[in-house]
Amino acid sequence: MLYRPRRSCTRTRSEHPRDPTQHPAQAPGGRRRRRDGRRHPHRGRPRPGRTPGLHHPRARRRLVRRQPGPSPAAHRPVRQLQPLPARPQKARRRLRLGQHRRQERRRRRHHVLAPAQRQDPPARRLEDHQPLPHPRRRTGPHHRLRPPRPPRHPLPTGTPEGAACADELGAVYGTSATRTGAAAFAGWDRRTIEPAYAWLPQLLQGWTPGQVRGFAAAARTENLAAPIGARQQVGTGSVTGWVRYYDQQRDLVKNLQRAGFDVWISSASPQPVVEVWARGVGVGADHVIGIRNTTRDGKLTTHLQGCGSVADGADTMITYVDGKRCWINKEVFGVRGPAAEKVQPAARRQVFAAGDSDTDVTFLRDATALRLVVNRNKNELMCRAYDNSDGKWIVNPMFIEPKKQKTTPYPCSTTGYTGHDGTPAPVRRADTSVIPDQADTVF
Template sequence: MTRPTRAGRLQAVTAAVTLCAGALAAGAPAAGAAPAARCTTPRLTGGWYGDNRARLQQLIDQYGTCNPYRPARTKPVAVFDWDNTVVKNDVGDATMYWLLRGGKIRRPASGDWSATSRYLTPAAVRALAGACDTLARPGAPLPTGTAAGAACADEVLAVYGTAATRAGAPAFAGADHRTVEPAYAWLAQLTHGWRPAEVRAFAAAARAENLAAPVGATQRVGSTTATAWVRYYDQQRDLIHGLRQAGFDVWITSASPQPVVEVWAEGVGISADHVIGIRNTTTPGGRFTPHLRGCGSVKDGADTMITYIDGKRCWINQEVFGVRGAAAEKVQPAARRQVFAAGDSDTDVSFLRDATALRLVLNRNKNELMCRAYDNSDGKWIVNPMFIEPKKQKSAPYPCATTGYVDHDGTPGPVRRADTSVVPDQTDSVY
């Protein structure tokens, strides 16, 4: 047998190394190494309307990890509203009811109820003072869970729930109707004086009660009967799990207080650093003040830009994509926007419109949102009935061409597409 020359042996070794490197580059395991786990695209379970599950699965298949990612490819972002989108009923409401029953709302430290919201009307300030101020010293918790405090609980609940006093006077005025909802903001502002961990503990207690209560349960708050149950939607929990498993960066945005949504989001595997709720400013000692964090061009304490309609866009741009200053209030280039969004209300319209690939709407008969979803001008909207106690079909068409849109000053007008054309009235067809 002819022995190979030294040069020949060197060429053989070089060829072997080249072949091995090529195999590794192609994904072949090195000798002795365990085979790499095969990437499996998650499959969604049932319970969806029409072809919605197929559309959502297509989104996962197209953008998920198994597609696969290019080196250093940015994760696709998915953003969900919370109340009545991921859960049935409102966790902010559930927390308000618990705070009132437990006597955890403090009288304003200044003694002046206008300190709790710049939007409270003089009529509301007088009504709250008359019903509550004799019950506690300034800064102390009000005994709203007792018989003596029932009238105070009723007044707070009327202002929060109906935006009017018990006597029927408007409770709020002067807000930008597309960046702040004063009643939603007021719940966060009424946690003043407590530390974030304490508010999380209150929310956890309310969560336990509402999940344990049977569907349809009610409770007494003051002299008022209120909803007493909340449920996670199994389909949304499954969707969030599937998106995360497929490599999506999943966020929650909500117009409920930040600590409250943090507690509830744990139930679908979303950590606090991926929750964007209404955020209070804090004192040097770490207690919540009645003022709120700002976004975009809005400074902390101005209380004019919460996670509400255009405010949700700002907060998502700022917290998820790192856009700073006034630019955060604007629509961003497609590469700096979420590929998927889910919501149920007009408060979600702006961040849903920003989603580049697919937008899921749960039908709660909200005018502007349903006008845009049914118009579906770019083919990226899908509508699903509520998974628990779905709404009946809306008998009249949505007034898209006349009053479906509410402007910054509260003036109603037509819903317009991006090209300014008017959306025609839409018939409710998914219910």
């Protein structure tokens, strides 16, 4: 609130002497002015007990934000006082926020060093300014923030000492068992998650998505440049050390996009890795659906995002078989909640789908117009493709190093289907009739 003194306590403008030396803050014209010459907001005499000009908000900021250089106080008499002793380090009672600021101003105002002893402080950076304690925030030694923990070291899989570790990781990811043959996972739904696939992004805990994309980009560059048939050592064994894009795949994506189709990629690989590889066929990161970790402070955690009726952190639903249907309904068509796990009306389903694995069966069946299958000898996928009950399935061999023809029929009528609990069963059509065994004719 603006303080305005009564008329009887001040003189009129004509009664004021025009001598500006009567008061340091008094300027010609009968009105109090600040040290910089501008008019002060308070007319008449200064408030009792206050130094003129120091009670204004801008004057307060000048005390704190004074730039380095000769101080104006060095040109006027200053009391010869000794420097203040260091403040005691013992705990003080908590004060209100305003009291801290007032005490600091009093300390600067009344304890002034001699001109010879005055030293202007260096310019302070933003990080040098520490905020005052909050009046309701505990600041004792037992309530201080803990120092950050040092980052954990990566697994030594790239060193000779870590070869055994690399072998164990490879065995668990490739066979879902340890090198001794013990099962690595148990009790999962075979239609919504593959534990080894979900375990891979969990190993990325602590890295940021950008860092993982960097790893994937480096591996992509190295393997694309390697000659066909190259091998690379991992642990004590060797694995495939080269990779190629299908030229036919690139042409298909390009022509679909030109025709106005909205092309997406869904994969049971970590989301940052799929984003890097999708760029090679002209699909952006915003049209990629992979296995997605939850994040904390911008870093990946060991938990996975959920879909449908599965909450984040439950780690039971990834882009795998029926899980791909859920994630496509959620991300592409905006279906939320348990409804995303169910078959949608034809107007809210993809018109075309392509895949090469049993993990793609469900979202291929959801396509309304055409379904392309690349033959990699997968039982359930090839049973449905060769059966072609609705005339919308087409089969093509692999474009690079295609699989050889399967000498025995696919076991469609007996064990071609894997149930939720892992039990093998016959592959059935939409009308529940059993698909007979199918011969491998496209290879």
